[in-house]
Amino acid sequence: xxxxxxxxxxxxxxxxxxxxxxxxxxxxxxxxxxxxxxxxxxxxxxxxxxxxxxxxxxxxxxxxxxxxxxxxxxxxxxxxxxxxxxxxxxxxxxxxxxxxxxxxxxxxxxxxxxxxxxxxxxxxxxxxxxxxxxxxxxxxxxxxxxxxxxxxxxxxxxxxxxxxxxxxxxxxxxxxxxxxxxxxxxxxxxxxxxxxxxxxxxxxxxxxxxxxxxxxxxxxxxxxxxxxxxxxxxxxxxxxxxxxxxxxxxxxxxxxxxxxxxxxxxxxxxxxxxxxxxxxxxxxxxxxxxxxxxxxxxxxxxxxxxxxxxxxxxxxxxxxxxxxxxxxxxxxxxxxxxxxxxxxxxxxxxxxxxxxxxxxxxxxxxxxxxxxxxxxxxxxxxxxxxxxxxxxxxxxxxxxxxxxxxxxxxxxxxxxxxxxxxxxxxxxxxxxxxxxxxxxxxxxxxxxxxxxxxxxxxxx
Numbered sequence: 001x002x003x004x005x006x007x008x009x010x011x012x013x014x015x016x017x018x019x020x021x022x023x024x025x026x027x028x029x030x031x032x033x034x035x036x037x038x039x040x041x042x043x044x045x046x047x048x049x050x051x052x053x054x055x056x057x058x059x060x061x062x063x064x065x066x067x068x069x070x071x072x073x074x075x076x077x078x079x080x081x082x083x084x085x086x087x088x089x090x091x092x093x094x095x096x097x098x099x100x101x102x103x104x105x106x107x108x109x110x111x112x113x114x115x116x117x118x119x120x121x122x123x124x125x126x127x128x129x130x131x132x133x134x135x136x137x138x139x140x141x142x143x144x145x146x147x148x149x150x151x152x153x154x155x156x157x158x159x160x161x162x163x164x165x166x167x168x169x170x171x172x173x174x175x176x177x178x179x180x181x182x183x184x185x186x187x188x189x190x191x192x193x194x195x196x197x198x199x200x201x202x203x204x205x206x207x208x209x210x211x212x213x214x215x216x217x218x219x220x221x222x223x224x225x226x227x228x229x230x231x232x233x234x235x236x237x238x239x240x241x242x243x244x245x246x247x248x249x250x251x252x253x254x255x256x257x258x259x260x261x262x263x264x265x266x267x268x269x270x271x272x273x274x275x276x277x278x279x280x281x282x283x284x285x286x287x288x289x290x291x292x293x294x295x296x297x298x299x300x301x302x303x304x305x306x307x308x309x310x311x312x313x314x315x316x317x318x319x320x321x322x323x324x325x326x327x328x329x330x331x332x333x334x335x336x337x338x339x340x341x342x343x344x345x346x347x348x349x350x351x352x353x354x355x356x357x358x359x360x361x362x363x364x365x366x367x368x369x370x371x372x373x374x375x376x377x378x379x380x381x382x383x384x385x386x387x388x389x390x391x392x393x394x395x396x397x398x399x400x401x402x403x404x405x406x407x408x409x410x411x412x413x414x415x416x417x418x419x420x421x422x423x424x425x426x427x428x429x430x431x432x433x434x435x436x437x438x439x440x441x442x443x444x445x446x447x448x449x450x451x452x453x454x455x456x457x458x459x460x
Contacts, residue, residue: 017055017116018048021083024115028108032101039099046090051083058082058265071438073117078265080113137202139163142189142219144170144177147233148207152183163203169195171215189215193222201226207233260399261437269439274373277446278366289360292352296323299348305361310378315398318370320378321361325349356453362404374442375403376430387423397430407433407441410448 022044029036060075091097139155141148152165167186170177174185186195196204204223208216223230234255262270293304305321312318326344345353352358365371371378376397379387388394408414408429413422433441 016119018052020116020119021047021051021080021112024112025104025108028111029101029104032104032107034101034104037100039096040101040104042096043087043091043100043105046087047083050086051079054083054086055079074439075265076116076120077113078269080116082265084109137163138199139165139203139205140186140192140195140201141165141168141183141205141207141233142170142192143207143233144168144172144181144183144185145207146178148205149178149181149183151205151207151233166199166201189219192219193226196223196226196228201228204228204230205233206230258396258399261434262400266437270372270442271369273439273442274366277373278363282363282367285360285363288357292323292357292360295348296325296346296352300324300327300346302327309381310402311381311384311398312370312378313398313401315384315395317381318365318378318402320371320402321364323349323352323358323361325352325358359404366404370401372401372403373405374433374445375400375406376433377406377409377426378402387427390420391424391427393431394427396434397427400434405445405449406430407445410445410452414452 025040025044025047026036029040058075058079060072060079088097091100141152148168152168155161155163155165165183167184169187169189169192170185171188192204195201206216206219220230296304302324304324306324306326307319307321309317310320325346326349327346349358362371363373366373384394406429408426411429413426413429
């Protein structure tokens with residue numbers, strides 16, 4: 001389904017949002033009693049075209065349609081911040097920034113995202129309060145199967161889609177329907193065209209496997225004599241998807257089944273948060289790191305920094321830094337994990353491992369762009385080659401940069417993974433992180449990591 005199938009949302013994105021932004025500038029100007037000058041008019045016009053282009057790409061209405069209101073608010077704010085950034089660059093380059101009232105512009109920058117969100121919520125509430133047939137579209141689904149039932153559930157849970165499922169059509173007998181299916185069955189596939197014409201049905205969603213192609217082709221021929229919009233629900237949704245979304249490559253539509261969460265705006269948010277937090281932590285802990293380096297050097301022979309090959313983004317080898325905590329620096333085809341009371345661990349190293357201070361040099365990896373603060377923990381190359389053969393989906397954890405801490409580590413899977421079950425559980429949490437990622441989840445994991453480290457759980 002495209003954005004244009006919901007006229008209200010299409011109007012919001014293409015015209016109304018930029019108009020709200022322009023109106024917000026005028027209201028702020030009037031509220032502060034400042035004159036509305038020609039320079040502010042220029043700024044208003046620039047904001048209209050820039051915000052229109054930005055929100056087309058950020059597309060906050062994608063999350064609005066799915067009912068994820070927090071993500072929708074985030075995308076709206078991020079889109080406005082990008083717009084503000086572009087305006088600041090243009091203002092600095094053209095000299096416009098010196099000719100406008102800075103107090104008015106600052107108030108406008110702060111007030112606009114709130115005005116946008118309130119306007120959207122008010123318009124959504126008004127539209128949902130109306131029971132007009134022009135807004136609510138009747139929907140029939142072809143196929144009483146897992147995908148069709150799931151789609152019907154989505155329509156019921158999200159009234160802002162303005163779609164009402166009136167029933168299903170299917171050629172199979174009821175005994176072959178999924179267990180628990182209680183949706184009304186209106187007839188067979190051959191009955192659909194007549195039903196649509198008689199009831200002026202607005203939308204038809206076909207949920208049929210590829211093996212049903214001849215029947216689907218026949219149905220499409222029959223539906224050409226109706227005015228209903230027809231859509232195909234691909235059965236890819238029966239698989240375990242990761243960041244699934246629709247996209248296009250050179251104008252050709254494609255479906256992302258397994259994708260990184262860090263694309264578009266999300267990749268910028270992730271990288272900026274890594275640089276800001278990583279740089280701040282590095283500066284604050286620099287004296288501590290110097291003391292640790294001296295202690296490692298004086299306590300046992302060998303290098304201060306232990307360098308080990310590990311898999312990074314897309315499974316490419318990277319060099320990860322740690323303070324040396326053992327008498328050996330294994331990095332060959334066989335690497336033995338550290339165990340409790342491991343004789344290879346030095347006395348200083350034992351303290352570093354319990355407190356996780358041996359991981360501090362990895363903030364250098366973060367600033368280099370090889371790692372992230374939060375992400376799946378990187379394993380030695382030898383361990384990757386071992387477990388990728390034993391655990392389904394193991395390499396998917398490398399669709400993002402490895403992290404200093406991760407979702408698995410704050411869920412009790414920190415330290416040694418001496419059994420296959422433990423490694424499978426760690427991979428499960430890593431992949432769950434890729435599905436659920438948000439900036440707030442990253443911040444929560446960082447705070448939780450501090451708590452786990454202070455308790456010294458599962459560290460040796």
